Each structure stands twice: as structure tokens, then as C-alpha cells.
Amino acid sequence: xxxxxxxxxxxxxxxxxxxxxxxxxxxxxxxxxxxxxxxxxxxxxxxxxxxxxxxxxxxxxxxxxxxxxxxxxxxxxxxxxxxxxxxxxxxxxxxxxxxxxxxxxxxxxxxxxxxxxxxxxxxxxxxxxxxxxxxxxxxxxxxxxxxxxxxxxxxxxxxxxxxxxxxxxxxxxxxxxxxxx
Amino acid sequence: xxxxxxxxxxxxxxxxxxxxxxxxxxxxxxxxxxxxxxxxxxxxxxxxxxxxxxxxxxxxxxxxxxxxxxxxxxxxxxxxxxxxxxxxxxxxxxxxxxxxxxxxxxxxxxxxxxxxxxxxxxxxxxxxxxxxxxxxxxxxxxxxxxxxxxxxxxxxxxxxxxxxxxxxxxxxxxxxxxxxxxxxxxxxxxxxxxxxxxxxxxxxxxxxxxxxxxxxxxxxxxxxxxxxxxxxxxxxxxxxxxxxxxxxxxxxxxxxxxxxxxxxxxxxxxxxxxxxxxxxxxxxxxxxxxxxxxxxx
Numbered sequence: 001x002x003x004x005x006x007x008x009x010x011x012x013x014x015x016x017x018x019x020x021x022x023x024x025x026x027x028x029x030x031x032x033x034x035x036x037x038x039x040x041x042x043x044x045x046x047x048x049x050x051x052x053x054x055x056x057x058x059x060x061x062x063x064x065x066x067x068x069x070x071x072x073x074x075x076x077x078x079x080x081x082x083x084x085x086x087x088x089x090x091x092x093x094x095x096x097x098x099x100x101x102x103x104x105x106x107x108x109x110x111x112x113x114x115x116x117x118x119x120x121x122x123x124x125x126x127x128x129x130x131x132x133x134x135x136x137x138x139x140x141x142x143x144x145x146x147x148x149x150x151x152x153x154x155x156x157x158x159x160x161x162x163x164x165x166x167x168x169x170x171x172x173x174x175x176x177x178x179x180x181x
Numbered sequence: 182x183x184x185x186x187x188x189x190x191x192x193x194x195x196x197x198x199x200x201x202x203x204x205x206x207x208x209x210x211x212x213x214x215x216x217x218x219x220x221x222x223x224x225x226x227x228x229x230x231x232x233x234x235x236x237x238x239x240x241x242x243x244x245x246x247x248x249x250x251x252x253x254x255x256x257x258x259x260x261x262x263x264x265x266x267x268x269x270x271x272x273x274x275x276x277x278x279x280x281x282x283x284x285x286x287x288x289x290x291x292x293x294x295x296x297x298x299x300x301x302x303x304x305x306x307x308x309x310x311x312x313x314x315x316x317x318x319x320x321x322x323x324x325x326x327x328x329x330x331x332x333x334x335x336x337x338x339x340x341x342x343x344x345x346x347x348x349x350x351x352x353x354x355x356x357x358x359x360x361x362x363x364x365x366x367x368x369x370x371x372x373x374x375x376x377x378x379x380x381x382x383x384x385x386x387x388x389x390x391x392x393x394x395x396x397x398x399x400x401x402x403x404x405x406x407x408x409x410x411x412x413x414x415x416x417x418x419x420x421x422x423x424x425x426x427x428x429x430x431x432x433x434x435x436x437x438x439x440x441x442x443x444x445x446x447x448x449x450x451x452x453x454x455x456x457x458x459x460x461x462x463x464x465x466x467x468x469x470x471x472x473x474x475x476x477x478x
Contacts, residue, residue, distance in 0.1 A: 012344060023361060042295070141321075162297050
């Protein structure tokens with residue numbers, strides 16, 4: 001993930017580069033974003049942030065987070081346990097029993113178990129935009145509450161200010177970020 | 182004048198130190214015993230420092246100066262949201278506490294932004310209850326210049342902590358700004374030390390004023406008298422906090438009526454203190470100057 005900050009002093013530049021890197025890392029988005037461009041204009045209090053979305057990891061299946069032991073499933077990644085249980089109980093009802101904290105007993109045929117292992121548990125694509133927007137909200141200064149989003153298929157651009165954002169400004173920003181998104 | 186210092190050491194014979202402090206007319210402000218380790222904040226007359234040092238040496242303990250001891254400080258940030266908390270405000274607060282200060286934190290209701298940033302009268306009133314304030318602002322020079330105007334009306338000593346290092350401001354510490362992680366690098370720790378020493382400098386002016394026009398009785402002495410009359414409730418932490426020229430008492434209304442009658446020398450507490458309810462917490466006891474009350478003993 002590349003980060004480019006423009007329009008401010010060296011100190012602010014370094015500071016915001018670190019804020020961007022840390023925030024995207026905390027949101028587990030570093031591998032999903034190609035680059036981030038931020039233009040700060042503290043004099044007029046206008047901040048522009050553009051994010052180019054890159055590759056998204058493949059969906060997580062039941063097979064990825066469990067280990068099969070005959071008619072039993074052992075959950076290997078506990079953080080998916082609530083989602084996994086909800087999915088299986090919804091689909092198979094009482095045929096799936098939780099016998100231990102990380103142990104499930106399946107009262108199913110072998111071919112049904114094969115099918116079960118292929119079920120998609122979580123697709124990172126589903127909440128990708130939500131997570132990116134949360135990260136952008138963390139990065140942009142809190143006082144810049146007037147937001148104007150510009151979204152295309154693989155990028156997100158947000159203009160933030162404490163003053164109203166006009167059409168002219170939007171056009172200017174579009175031009176400014178065109179080479180990054 | 183009392184000097185406040187910290188003792189760290191084992192439990193072996195540490196009661197002897199407590200007794201010595203009591204004999205010299207001093208006070209134990211805080212005490213915590215963790216298995217075999219003891220930590221105490223001691224207040225004793227300045228001229229008896231040598232005697233206390235010798236005793237600590239004899240007990241094999243450590244002795245630490247607390248430059249901000251006896252002060253209650255407020256840290257003010259533009260908001261308590263994810264942009265300003267936890268770092269750097271908690272890092273700064275922790276460092277001030279290590280220097281002996283009692284810290285409080287406050288997020289302004291409308292402190293964010295540049296043009297829209299403001300401070301309400303009530304907020305100003307709360308800030309002025311403390312001995313000193315530390316304003317923690319962000320990274321941009323332009324915003325900082327605008328926000329400094331908010332602090333100008335504050336009547337107590339204050340320092341400003343911000344990002345840019347080359348701003349010409351009185352009591353300003355730069356190089357901090359917005360943070361997303363704990364300040365633990367060498368440079369960052371140096372910045373935290375700089376904040377502490379700048380605050381010390383800002384408070385020095387107030388200390389000098391108090392030396393020139395001394396208050397009627399030491400807050401430590403009044404605190405001790407109050408706690409002898411109304412015992413702190415079990416599990417209550419720091420119910421009474423000392424300030425440079427007064428104290429904050431966290432008590433019920435009926436107890437306040439009782440403490441007004443406490444005799445301090447020849448006078449009652451009511452006569453030497455101005456007692457008012459704090460909009461923040463508890464009651465504030467502002468000790469009048471000796472010139473107003475006359476001698477008490």
C-alpha cells in the first residue's frame with residue numbers, strides 16, 4: 001500500500017502518512033488497497049482523500065476454518081465460531097450439535113459433509129467499502145464534518161471540509177485525483 | 182513550605198519512616214503496599230529533607246523528586262473521539278502522574294475544526310478550577326494558530342501541546358500532534374519529558390505568587406484535618422485532592438456542613454476558605470491568603 005500526502009509541512013506529512021498506515025493496518029485493509037492519496041489544505045480546511053481498491057482476498061469457507069475428524073468438526077479459527085454456528089444451525093438445524101467449545105458433531109451423510117465444507121462463511125468483499133469508509137473517517141480531521149463522496153467501481157474519494165463544498169471544488173478535486181484513482 | 186517526594190522500597194521497617202514523617206509534622210499522601218514493595222508519597226517540611234533522605238538510605242529505599250506533586254491538572258482535547266483519544270492524551274497524562282500530578286481529562290463539546298472550534302463558558306469555568314491546564318491540539322499549524330485564541334481567556338497557567346515544532350508561542354511544546362499509537366520511542370519520550378518541564382515552568386509563576394502572598398494554611402494540613410473529622414469511605418480513592426492554593430473535596434452535602442466548623446488554629450474552616458460547589462465534581466475549597474485571614478496560630 002502506497003501512501004502519498006500533499007499540501008502540508010514535512011512534519012504533518014510524516015504524521016499523516018503514519019496515521020494512514022496505522023489506520024488501514026488496524027482495519028486489516030493494507031492488502032486490499034493499492035494506494036492512498038491525501039491532499040490537505042488546512043488554510044481553507046479542505047481535505048481530500050482518495051483510495052484505490054486493489055485485490056480482495058477470496059471468501060472464507062467452512063473448510064478454511066475447521067478440521068474434519070470423521071463425523072466431527074474442530075474449529076481451528078475461533079473468531080469465526082459464532083458465524084459458523086449460526087450458518088450451520090440455520091442450514092442443518094439439530095443435525096449439527098456443539099459438543100465442546102470448539103467441537104461440532106455432525107449427524108449428516110458423507111456427501112452432505114463434503115457440501116457443508118464448501119459453504120462460504122465470510123466474503124471480505126461484502127463489508128469492504130464499510131471498512132474503508134470507517135478507516136477514512138478515522139483519518140480525516142474530526143472538524144471536517146461536511147463530506148462529499150465520489151465513488152467509482154474500484155476507488156473511493158472523499159472531500160471533507162467544515163464549510164459547504166461547491167460544484168467547482170468537486171470538479172477541481174476530480175481533476176486532482178484523476179491520476180491516482 | 183512542604184516538600185512532596187516519593188519513597189519506593191521494601192516493607193522492612195518502613196513504619197519507621199512513616200513515624201518520622203509524622204514526628205516532623207509531615208503527611209503521608211498516598212500509600213500502596215504491593216506484597217513486599219512499598220510506594221509512598223510523603224509531604225514534610227522542606228528543611229527536614231536531609232533527615233528523611235538519611236532514613237530512606239538507612240532503609241535501602243529509593244527517593245524520587247515529584248516536581249508536579251500537590252497539583253491538580255486538567256488535560257483538554259478538542260473531543261474525546263477516536264481522533265484524539267487515547268493517544269497522545271493518555272500518554273501525556275500518564276507522564277504527568279509519574280511526576281506527581283493528579284490528572285483529569287476533558288473533551289470540549291465543540292472543540293474540533295478550525296473556524297468552528299469554540300469553548301463554552303461552562304467549560305472555561307471547569308478548566309479554571311484546576312491549578313494548570315494542558316491543551317492538546319493537532320498537527321496543522323494553521324489550525325493551531327486559530328485554536329490558541331480559545332486558550333487566551335483562560336485565567337490559570339496553561340501549556341499547549343501540538344504538532345509543528347517551530348511555532349513562536351509561550352509555553353508551547355511541539356513535535357507531538359495526532360498519534361495512532363503509544364508514545365514509546367526515545368524521541369517521543371523526550372517530548373513527554375519536555376511537556377512535564379514546560380508545565381513545571383508554567384506553574385513556577387503561580388508558585389512564586391503564592392510565596393509572595395502565602396495562603397492562610399497549607400492544603401495538606403487542611404486535608405489532614407478534614408480526614409480526621411470525616412473518615413474516607415471504604416474503597417474511596419482520593420476523595421480529597423490537594424491543589425496549590427486549595428483543595429477539592431468529594432463529599433456529601435451534609436458532610437460539607439460539618440467540615441465548615443472544623444477548627445484550624447484560632448479560626449474555623451469557613452472563615453479561612455471560600456467553599457463552593459464545583460460544576461465538575463465535589464466542592465472546591467479556596468484557601469484565602471494570610472493577609473486576609475490574619476495568623477491562625
